[in-house]
Amino acid sequence: xxxxxxxxxxxxSNLNDHPGVIxxxxxxxxxxxxxxxxxxxxYINGLKIKFLYIEGEKSPKGFIEYxxxxxx
Numbered sequence: 855x856x857x858x859x860x861x862x863x864x865x866x867s868n869l870n871d872h873p874g875v876i877x878x879x880x881x882x883x884x885x886x887x888x889x890x891x892x893x894x895x896x897y898i899n900g901l902k903i904k905f906l907y908i909e910g911e912k913s914p915k916g917f918i919e920y921x922x923x924x925x926x
Contacts, residue, residue, distance in 0.1 A: 858909035866894045874914050899925040
């Protein structure tokens with residue numbers, strides 16, 4: 855039986871739908887909003903985040919995050 859997978863592009867418009875992108879920061883922590891704001895700014899510089907989901911699972915099983923070389 856083959857696993858059904860889905861790759862999601864996480865961007866500024868669906869960031870709140872994928873809390874795992876915040877790397878385990880508690881939403882009540884003051885740094886949570888700072889991280890959200892930082893991510894939104896980095897999307898301007900070409901930040902790409904992709905999550906790998908397996909059908910039936912709530913949390914992602916893998917992800918990749920990358921930017922163009924000049925912004926590394």
